[in-house]
Structure formats: C-alpha cells, structure tokens
Amino acid sequence: MSSLAVTNVSVAFGGVHALSDVSLAVDAGQIVGVIGPNGAGKTTLLNVICGVSRPDRGDVTLHGTIITGWKPSRIAGLGLGRTFQTSQLFPGMTVLENLMTGLHLRGHTGLIAAAFRTPSMKREEAEMRERALAALDFVGMRAFAGRSGTALSFGQQRVVEIARTLIGEPKILLLDEPAVGLSVPRVAELDTLLRRIRDERGVTLVMIEHVIRLVMGVSDRVIVMNSGRKIAEGRPDDIRRNPDVIEAYLGRQGDARRPAP
Amino acid sequence: MRAVVSHRALLVVLFAVLAVLPVVANQYTLFVGNLLMLYMILALGLNLLVGFAGQLAFANAAMYGIGAYGAALLQVRLGLSYWLAAPCGAVLAMAIGTLLAFPALRLSGIYLALATLAFAQFTQWVLLHWNSVTFGAGGFPVPQPEFSALGMSPDRGIYYVSWVVTVVLLAFAWRVVRSRVGRAFVAMRDREMAAQALGVGLLRYKAMAFALSGFYAGTAGALYPAVLAYVSPEGFDLFQMVLHKAMIVVGGMGSIAGSVIGASLLVYLLEVLRQFKATQEIVFGALLLAFVLFQPRGLVDFLKRSVPGWSEPLHYASDSESAFDVAVADELVTGSRGGADR
Numbered sequence: 042m043s044s045l046a047v048t049n050v051s052v053a054f055g056g057v058h059a060l061s062d063v064s065l066a067v068d069a070g071q072i073v074g075v076i077g078p079n080g081a082g083k084t085t086l087l088n089v090i091c092g093v094s095r096p097d098r099g100d101v102t103l104h105g106t107i108i109t110g111w112k113p114s115r116i117a118g119l120g121l122g123r124t125f126q127t128s129q130l131f132p133g134m135t136v137l138e139n140l141m142t143g144l145h146l147r148g149h150t151g152l153i154a155a156a157f158r159t160p161s162m163k164r165e166e167a168e169m170r171e172r173a174l175a176a177l178d179f180v181g182m183r184a185f186a187g188r189s190g191t192a193l194s195f196g197q198q199r200v201v202e203i204a205r206t207l208i209g210e211p212k213i214l215l216l217d218e219p220a221v222g223l224s225v226p227r228v229a230e231l232d233t234l235l236r237r238i239r240d241e242r243g244v245t246l247v248m249i250e251h252v253i254r255l256v257m258g259v260s261d262r263v264i265v266m267n268s269g270r271k272i273a274e275g276r277p278d279d280i281r282r283n284p285d286v287i288e289a290y291l292g293r294q295g296d297a298r299r300p301a302p
Numbered sequence: 303m304r305a306v307v308s309h310r311a312l313l314v315v316l317f318a319v320l321a322v323l324p325v326v327a328n329q330y331t332l333f334v335g336n337l338l339m340l341y342m343i344l345a346l347g348l349n350l351l352v353g354f355a356g357q358l359a360f361a362n363a364a365m366y367g368i369g370a371y372g373a374a375l376l377q378v379r380l381g382l383s384y385w386l387a388a389p390c391g392a393v394l395a396m397a398i399g400t401l402l403a404f405p406a407l408r409l410s411g412i413y414l415a416l417a418t419l420a421f422a423q424f425t426q427w428v429l430l431h432w433n434s435v436t437f438g439a440g441g442f443p444v445p446q447p448e449f450s451a452l453g454m455s456p457d458r459g460i461y462y463v464s465w466v467v468t469v470v471l472l473a474f475a476w477r478v479v480r481s482r483v484g485r486a487f488v489a490m491r492d493r494e495m496a497a498q499a500l501g502v503g504l505l506r507y508k509a510m511a512f513a514l515s516g517f518y519a520g521t522a523g524a525l526y527p528a529v530l531a532y533v534s535p536e537g538f539d540l541f542q543m544v545l546h547k548a549m550i551v552v553g554g555m556g557s558i559a560g561s562v563i564g565a566s567l568l569v570y571l572l573e574v575l576r577q578f579k580a581t582q583e584i585v586f587g588a589l590l591l592a593f594v595l596f597q598p599r600g601l602v603d604f605l606k607r608s609v610p611g612w613s614e615p616l617h618y619a620s621d622s623e624s625a626f627d628v629a630v631a632d633e634l635v636t637g638s639r640g641g642a643d644r
Contacts, residue, residue, distance in 0.1 A: 091499060117501035129496035133488045133556060141482075142489050146501035148482045152510065155481035156474050162481070169482075209500065 044069045044245050045090070045121075045213055050099030052085055059085040060096070061269045067213070072239055072246045074260035074277075076253070078289075081266040083249040084126070087215050090247075091123045092116040104212070118146055122211030126218045128198045130190030136201055137186040140173035143205035176208040177201075180234065196227040200234070207238060214238065216248040220255050228252055232259050257281065265289070308611055309559035309602075313472070316562065320465060324458050336461045336529050338569040339468040340522045345549040345561040346475045347518020352547075353555035354479055355511035356491025357406050361399070361418040362546045364425035365516045367538030369395040369523020371429060371436060374444040374533045379435070384447040384528060392520035399516020403509040410494075422543060429535040441534025444527040460528045467525065471518060476558050478514070487511060488556070541583060545572075548590045554600030563601055 043066035052060040060082045067073050075083050088094040090101055092113040100109045108116050117123075131139055148169065154162040177183040180200045190198060199219060206214060219235075220228050232255055238244050250256045256263060257277040265273040265280060267289045273280060280286055323335045348362045372391030376382040382390070405417045429436050449459025478484055486507045489497035498504060527533050545568065553564020568586070575582045593600065605612050 093495065093498075112503070113495075113498040114501050114503040117499055123499045125496065125499075129493045131489050131492040131496070133492050134485065138485060138488075142485045142497075142502075143500055145482065145486060145489075150482040152478060152483060152514075155478050155483055158477060166481070206500070 043067055044104060045247070046102040047086070047090065048100045048102065050086075050089055050096045050101070052082075052089060052094060052096050058269045060089065062099070063266075063269070063271050064099075065264055065271060065274070067245060067247055069212075069245050070239065070243060071261040072235060072248065072259055074256035074263045075247065075249045075266060076251070076256055076263060077266035077272075080268070082269040083266055084217060085269075086266070087123070087217055087247075087249060091121060091215060117209070117211075120210075120212035121215065122206035122209060122213070123215040124199075124202050124206055124217060124219060126221060128190075128195070128202065130193075130198055130202055130205075132189065132191045134190065135186065136177070136182065136188050136190055136193070137170070137173050139190055139201065139205050140176055140186075140208055141169045143176075143208040144169045144172060146209055172208060176204045179207075179237075180204045196223050196230075199223070199231075203234070203238075207242065207244070210242075211244060213245045213247065216246060216250075218249055218251060220250055220252040223252075228255055231255065235259050309605075313559065313562060316566070317465070317469060324461055329457060332457060332461055333529070334569065334573055336457075336464050338566060339464045340525055340529065341546075341549065341565040341569050342468055342562050343471055343518050343522040343525075344546050345553065345565040346471060346558065347515040347522070348546050349550045349553075349555065349557070349561040350475060350478070350487070350518070351511045351515035353550055353557065353560075354484060354491065355487040355507065357508060357511055358411055358415045359402060359406070359418040359512070359515070360415050360543055360547075361402060361422045361425075362515065362519050363538045363540070363542035364422040365395040365399050365519035366523040366526070366542065366546075367425060367429060367535070368398055369520030370526040370533050370538065371523075372520070373524040374442070374527040375435065377444060377527075378442060384445075388524035388528070391524040392517055395520025395523060396513050396517035399519070400509055400513040402516075403505070403512040406508050406512065407505055419543075422540070426535060426539060429538070436535075439535060441532060441536075443532050446531050447528055456528075460525070464525050464529070467521060471521065472558070472562065475518075475561075479558060483507075483510065491556075544583075544586060544590065548586050548593075550600075551590055551593050551598075552600055554602030555598075557600065557602040560600050560602035567601075 045067040047063060047065045050060055050063045051058070063082070063086060075086065077083055085094060089096050092108070092111050092115070095110055100107050102108070103116070103119055103121060106119065108119065131142065134142065148165050150162045150165055174183060174186060177186055180203065182197065182201055182204065185193060185197065185201070190201060193201065203216070203219065220231055223231060235246060235248070236259060239246055248256070248260070257280075260277055263275065263277050263280045264271060265283075265286050272289055273283050273286045275283070320335055320339065324332055327335065344362060344366060351357050351359055369391040372394040373384070373387045374391075376387035376390055377384055402418060402421065406414055409417055430439050446456035447460065449456055452459060454462075479487070486497070486502045489500065489502050490504065490507055494504065526537070549564035549568050550561055551564070552567060553562070554560025571585065572582065575585055597604065
C-alpha cells in the first residue's frame, strides 16, 4: 500500500481545467519531485492533497484512509505536513514560538489548563520548548530562537518553516517550491537537508520544484505535469531522456540543465 | 534582575494604586477608577479577539450592553439577586458572542467588520424599541447590591468587586496568550492557511476567541448596573465601540499590557474632556487616526523600543535590529526567562 495516493482527480476553476484525471502514488520513504511549466497544475495538486481545494472528481487516500473533502487541520492530524511557496512564518512570534506552534497537534492545553497553569500544562510547555530547540538544532538555526521570523533571510525563513512543519512529525511532507529565491550554495544545503529528512526522520517527501538541478539530484522519482495532466513519471535519469518531457518542458534543444522559459 | 521597567512592574504598581484609591479618593474619583477597571476588562476582551485572534469584530459594545441589560433586567424584572443576575448576564453575552464565530468562519476583514457592526446596531435597536422588556430609550434605574454586612457603602463595595474581577481577568488573559491557545490565536491571525496546515482548527479557535471576548465584555456589562445604578441604551452605542477600539489601538494591538495602558490613557482623556463634551468624539477620532497612521502597533511598541527590559511574549518582535535585546534571546534559548514573567 502506498502512503499517499491520488486517484483520477480532476479540478476545474470555471472553464479552466487545472487538473484532468491525475493519478499518482507515493511510496513511503521516497522523495518525489513534481515538475512542470507554470500553470501545469502543480500547486493545485498540492492544495487538493492537503485539503485546501476540493476535487470535482477523484479521491485522495492517505495511509489507506480516503481524505477527500476533509478540512486541512484534520488532514494535518493524520500526519500530512506542508510548506508554502511564500514565507508563511507567523510574524507576530519569535522563531521559537513558531516552532512551538508546529507542535499544536501534539499538545492538549486548553483554556482551563492555561488559566490554572496546571503541572501538566507546565510540563507540556517545557517539553514543547525543548523539542522546538532540538528541531532548530536539526536545521542549524538554534541561535535564532529568540529572533523574529521577519528578521531572517529568505533562505533562513524557508528552513525554519520546514523545521516548523517537521516538528509535528508528519509522515508525509509536501514542499511547494522550497528552493525558490535561494542562491546556489543554499540550494545545495537544501539538497542535504531534504535527504536528511528522508533518511534520519523517515519522512516521505513530495516536492514541487522549478530548480531542475535540485529535483533531479535529490528525487527518487519524478512526476512531470503539463496543462493539468501527468505526462511522465519515473526515475530522474529516465525523465531526462523522455522525449515527451524534453519537448513539453525542457525545450526542443534537449538542454536538460536549463528549463525553457 | 535586568528589567528596569517591566510590563509586570507597571501593572503591579497600577493595581496597587487602584487598591488604595478608595481610602484616599473622593466619591467621584472612586467612580472614575471603577469605570476605568470596566474599560480595562472591555479592552482586554476586545484585544484577545481583534489583537490576538485577528478577528475584526465590531460587536464589543453590543456584548457589553447584553451583559449589562441581562444583569439589570434579571434583577428588575425577575427579582433575582445581583449575585445571581450578574454571572447570568456575562454568560448570556458569552453565548451570543460565540454565535458570531459562525459568520466569522466565512467572512474576514472588512466583511466581518460590517456583519458584526450590523449585529451591534440590531442590538441597539432592540434595546431602544423593545419597550415592554427593556424600558426603551430612557433606560431604567437598578438597585445597587448591598455591602452593609461588610460595613461598606455600595460604591466602595462594588469597587472592590471590580478590582478583584479585573485582576483575575487580567491574569487569565495573560496566561491564555502565553499558552498553546494563545499561539493558535496568533497563528490564525498571522497566516490562516499555515495555521490550518499545522492542525489549528479554525472553527474551534475562532469560537473560543469570540466566546472569551463576549465573556469579558459581558462581565464588564454585568458590573455596569452595580456601578452606575442605571442602565440605558446610549451607554452601549457606536461611540462606545469606537472608544474600545481606540483603547486597544492606542495601547497596542496584540498586547495585554497595551490593553490596560490604552484603557487608562483614554479614560483619563475622557475625564479631562468631559467638560467639553463635543470635543470628546473629535479627539478620540483624531487619536485613533493618528495611531493607525503613525504608530499602528500602539504605545507598547514604543515602550518596547525605548525601555530596556520591556518584553512581552507573543507580541510583534521589533523590526529594527538595534532594538533587539540579545540578552532576552539568550534567556529564551536557555529556557530561563528573566523575572519579567515568572
């Protein structure tokens, strides 16, 4: 059984078919890259999986449970984490508080426990703080715990955001263009981080990405989309050689290192 | 202790002054002090909803009125004792306030503001025109609760009740925002989609924010008839709403200390301007506008930047690098915060 399966999903916005009959399955412990030109339906696909958009047809299955139409917060509770294209750190919180919010589902404190600062509430807070610091250690950002998220660089915000999602121990992590706006050395660091998340944490990753070097380097499998359809799927090497992909996405010249505009 | 003036020290001093006020002040000052505490409760409740949870609601004055009319009418119409009627009024306001979370699930920003404003106007209309129950536009007198058993006048007695209630609600708000619930509120305010992706259920936390805010406004309302011995619709009109809003904007949105500071400053201004009745609304309007334009994060943000040791959890970290207190960050990292909030 695959960890995550999308079965015959279609989504239309007005007359635009954002997704047409898309199916895919993701096995546990893999990094799956999703590529495709702008407007190919990649972000819509992510939104359908995490419950932000509702598909017109088809189903999403997570660990054998059909989650189509569930609220995003409920899907998150089933072990699905997600990061966004633009920074979604909470600007009103420090980095540490951001991380602690990532543990929301692991906590139980409600109004009553908060009001009386019960021993279990205090224990939970201390534990959350500890785990938040450990998660910051994992991504090398502990020194920034007390800083405002908005004071960090673009790449640092991205990494903190990944840590914030990871801390809730999702089984599957969806990443929407994690490398966007990063310099070449930062992309290399991201490459390492993604592998470590898979290998050390055993998290399955599904990543939308335009930086071909990263996708081809890190992915176990690559899915190629174009105009709302899946046009190819396979190992990075096979995708590189696939004539449909070269024509539709990488350009006619077959220069695999540079995506066509 | 590093902190020169922490928010906590300021609050302790303020409430110590309020505690001894009845001993030294005349009856009028006592009344103003009592009113101040009611406004602190109102500002705290509104700030939880608007400043922390990010729900731009304009029904605070209506909840205040529902609490006041609830407590007053249960006494006058049904003959309940104040001590039973007051909690009922507060809970009624909380219940009605919670229902406003449902439109808030679909509406946000200006649309939610308009919907809640419409609700507030509707409440005002009911208070004015449902004469057979509410006594209409003229209002009605309400007997003050007795404190003769304690050897106190009603004014002084209710003053101490307000003091205790305000301190309890202040501490409660403080603890709520420093907990998992407070973080969920701020997450919802800052990035609703990311909050959901982390498992923060919007219905649950919006309902909680509206319920809390309704309870605070309702509690202030329930104290109102005991303080003023009279209830009328104009005490809960649009000007009240602007006043509450101005308190949290001037004090600091998303700040507990800011709610108290804003309420104190505006009640003071209200008294100074009382003899020039017509200028009150102009001054408050101008003040609100000036803060929205030039100091949108309120006085607390200014204090944060200029007073060493002033820090408040879950309040916008300062933008400027220079103002950033590295020592505070270090304490955060090592897990031992300074004397400020432990």
